[in-house]
Amino acid sequence: MSLVLSLALILFLLALYLFWQARRQRRAAGLPGGRIIYIDTHAQGVRPEKPLIDPRLGLVGKPDYLIEQNGIIIPVEIKTGRTPSESPYDSHIYQLAAYCLLVERVYGRRPPYGILFYLSRSYAIDYTPALESALLDLLADMRRDDVRTDVPCSHNEPARCLKCGFRSICDQKLA
Numbered sequence: 001m002s003l004v005l006s007l008a009l010i011l012f013l014l015a016l017y018l019f020w021q022a023r024r025q026r027r028a029a030g031l032p033g034g035r036i037i038y039i040d041t042h043a044q045g046v047r048p049e050k051p052l053i054d055p056r057l058g059l060v061g062k063p064d065y066l067i068e069q070n071g072i073i074i075p076v077e078i079k080t081g082r083t084p085s086e087s088p089y090d091s092h093i094y095q096l097a098a099y100c101l102l103v104e105r106v107y108g109r110r111p112p113y114g115i116l117f118y119l120s121r122s123y124a125i126d127y128t129p130a131l132e133s134a135l136l137d138l139l140a141d142m143r144r145d146d147v148r149t150d151v152p153c154s155h156n157e158p159a160r161c162l163k164c165g166f167r168s169i170c171d172q173k174l175a
């Protein structure tokens, strides 16, 4: 076999190996198939992505991944904390919905769903008109509460209160 043919064979095998490795890593990360078009990584030396912005709503966000699959764009958010036992936390669902909304505003394509990836399992969350409308209501509430001084804490997640950075000055903190 000539040297050129041997080199071509080695390069071909190397390309196959890299392709297989990339697929394996993607599967291990729980990412759906498709082209990764956006990665918000904190890895050193990697240029950070620009945030997605909707100036009209004053909404800014950086999803962990955007995957393009057959013309649709799917936001993927990785959560490293405890995996919820039954369904994802509302706060995570709204965060993902906000990314879906931003993708539609920035790329002009509405994601049919997004993915919340926890350590033990992942959830596909449909981006329905009902979820979008609940998100817009929540954003309106947040804007309203932003200028109020008497907002009661929900205390739905007591563990958060125990670790909150405002405990030293908050008169609603849990004991």
Ligand code: SF4
Pocket: 153, 160, 161, 162, 164, 165, 166, 167, 170, 171, 172, 173, 174
């Ligand atoms: S310390 Fe106060 S602000 Fe923080 S979570 Fe608890 S109640 Fe809310």
